[in-house]
Amino acid sequence: MNIVVAMKQIPDLQQVRIKNRKPILDDVPLTFGNIDRNALEAAVLIKEQVGGSVTVVAAGKEGLEDTVKEALAAGADQAYLIICNEQEDIESSISAKLLAEAIKQLGSVDLVLFGEGSGDNYSSQVGSRVAELLDLPQVGYVERIELTAGELVVTRSLEDGKEVVQVALPAVLTVVTDLNQPRIPSVTQILKAGRKPKKVMSDQELLGAVPTPKVKTLSNLAPEIKRKQIQVGTAVELVEKLQAEGFLGRA
Amino acid sequence: MDFTLSSEQLLVQRMAKDYAEQYIQPLAEQIESENEVPKDILEGLAELDLFGMPMPEAYGGAEAGYDTYVVALEQIAKVSCGSAMIISAHTLGLGAINNFGTEEQKQKYMPRCCRGEHIASFAFTEPGTGSDPKQITTTAVRDGSHFVINGTKRFISNGTHPGPMVLFARDQENGKITAFIVEKFGEGYSVSKPWEKLGWHGGDLVDVYLKDVRVPAENVLGERGSGYPILQYGIAFGKIGMNAIALGTLLAAYEEAVTYAKEKTHRGEPIAKFQTIQLRVADIAMKYEASRWIAYRLGCLANQTKDYADFAREAAMAKVIVAENAFWGTRIALDIHGSYGLMADYKISRLYRDAVMGAQIEGVIDMQKVIVAGSILFK
CATH class of the missing domain: 1.20.140.10 (Butyryl-CoA Dehydrogenase, subunit A, domain 3)
Structure with a gap:
């Protein structure tokens, strides 16, 4: 089975500091988001089960060739990289066009996996947009994947329950973190990742003319958090307050 | 001069950090109180190739270099010094075999050590000597195709784990120090209960007793008398x-x-x-x-x-x-x-x-x- 995993290069969120409610991104290393790692792990598990190959497709900035080593170490066989040096942040619609075009160029693809949303702005648009551009069925919020003959049985994690659906291949799935526990690559896998095949293109080479972004981020501020400064006199009162705040039992 | 870690070293650093935080940290208190690193953790570290990091690929190592080894071990030690101590002492013993061993010795001992199935030791210290090789009293007597070793080694890391031990003894024929590869837990090999150390809990440190331990002559490491x-x-x-x-x-x-x-x-x-x-x-x-x-x-x-x-x-x-x-x-x-x-x-x-x-x-x-x-x- 030929599986594509779309992964987004984002700042390492553990190293982002907030100053005056704004994220400080200077010198923050770039990595892939946690949900993207779940999508990759799902792809590698399927490959290990039925054979085939896993291709990572990613659009990002300079340094993407280094970032993708992480995915190649964790089981991807090859990578298709789109370098977008002209834009600070790639708008979802443009990102989807780039990824869809790259996937078309890969030829026969049976399954395309996305994280449900990216780790940075979580627009949750790109998977659906790519499915539309490729004219493929799409299932979202996937927490379980079972492979049957030429089809998938997929469990969706919804707010108030679970939905099980059957989907014909090829298809696009967007997955949630409950799907699996991504593997930690070994030293040898990391050292050999750089030797795996990579195709690198610029966004202009891929699309010809890159569309002009139509959505502009005006501000990106962290919410203000104030200590509640709740005072308690007794242990019983403390338990009551914690329950009321939803930290103990059910509020 | 470039004081930066390579992209591979950064990934190795994160790999070790992730493993330590996800798998060792939840057991840190247990390791501390029981003074033992659980087998599952050692197996996990082995799966990540941390038992053969600087060793050549030809003998099962990752050939990642000692610099990358330090970067990884730092992250393991940050969570559990005992776990890191096991790898460190193992890498020391294994490195001696890699540097001074014959091709046969390397083929025989290194692959299983790099896979973490065997854990190596390095045995020099004795009750009567710490840093002075002139005071070594453990004896090696040639007996046909073997050497017979007697003595006590003190504060030996990984003495409770099966695997090769690089051991120093005084060759009774020439009075010089000779290094041997001794397979732990052979006949005549026994250990004390682990020392209760102030820190680095989980990394075992024992006294090793060698009573008429027979070691084949081909297990001399390097030249006889050149330990x-x-x-x-x-x-x-x-x-x-x-x-x-x-x-x-x-x-x-x-x-x-x-x-x-x-x-x-x-x-x-x-x-x-x-x-x-x-x-x-x-x-x-x-x-x-x-x-x-x-x-x-x-x-x-x-x-x-x-x-x-x-x-x-x-x-x-x-x-x-x-x-x-x-x-x-x-x-x-x-x-x-x-x-x-x-x-x-x-x-x-x-x-x-x-x-x-x-x-x-x-x-x-x-x-x-x-x-x-x-x-x-x-x-």
Whole structure:
């Protein structure tokens, strides 16, 4: 089975500091988001089960060739990289066009996996947009994947329950973190990742003319958090307050 | 000169950090109280190739270099010095076989060690000697195609794990020190119960008793009577891992100090607002930053060195600086915690016990200074 995993290069969120409610991104290393790692792990598990190959497709900035080593170490066989040096942040619609075009160029693809949303702005648009551009069925919020003959049985994690659906291949799935526990690559896998095949293109080479972004981020501020400064006199009162705040039992 | 980690080293660093935080951290208290690293953890570390990191691919290693090894071991030690100690002592014994072994010896012992199925040891110290090879009393007597070894070795890491032990004994024919590869748990091999160390819990340290242990003559490591260069190698290379462990402790103490300074309040303000606390945090940060580059550099030198005497001097200097910085940095972090730092409930108290270890293990600080002075004054 030929599986594509779309992964987004984002700042390492553990190293982002907030100053005056704004994220400080200077010198923050770039990595892939946690949900993207779940999508990759799902792809590698399927490959290990039925054979085939896993291709990572990613659009990002300079340094993407280094970032993708992480995915190649964790089981991807090859990578298709789109370098977008002209834009600070790639708008979802443009990102989807780039990824869809790259996937078309890969030829026969049976399954395309996305994280449900990216780790940075979580627009949750790109998977659906790519499915539309490729004219493929799409299932979202996937927490379980079972492979049957030429089809998938997929469990969706919804707010108030679970939905099980059957989907014909090829298809696009967007997955949630409950799907699996991504593997930690070994030293040898990391050292050999750089030797795996990579195709690198610029966004202009891929699309010809890159569309002009139509959505502009005006501000990106962290919410203000104030200590509640709740005072308690007794242990019983403390338990009551914690329950009321939803930290103990059910509020 | 490029003081940056490669993209591969950054990934290895994160791999080790992720494993330590996800799998070792939840068991840290258990390791501390039971003084034993669970088998599952050792198997997990082996799956990540951490038991053969600097060893050649041809013998099952990852061939990642000693510099990358330090970067990884630091992250393991940050969570569990005992786990890191097992890898460090193992890498020392295995490295001796890699450097001085015959092709047959390497093929026989290294692949299983690199896979973590066997864990290596390095046995020099005896009850009557720490750093002086002239005082070695363990004897080796040739008996046909074998040597018969008798004696006691003290403070031996990984003595309770099956695998090869590089052991030094006095050859009774020529009176010289010879190194042997002894398979642990053969007939005549026994160990004491583990020493209850101040820190680095989980890394076993035992006395090894050798009573008429028969070792095939082909298990002589290097030339018969030429054990000293192997010992010199071990004394120097062992410090690579020791530095990584000390560095991991210091990094953990640094993070604990920063977290505590931001969370602990006095009169409604975090204590980080006070300059006395700020100066202490700066001191820890500077000690860590200086130490990490010295520890990484020693790893780089180890990748290239052929002159073990020269490397021994570099290793001695690095050990003194890193171990002392780790100790004093951790001590300052404990001071930031005030009285709470003395309580077992606070992680910093365990880190302080761990930080004491680095200065004493693998050659005490004073002995390192003697090595450095000797290389300057009497070369």
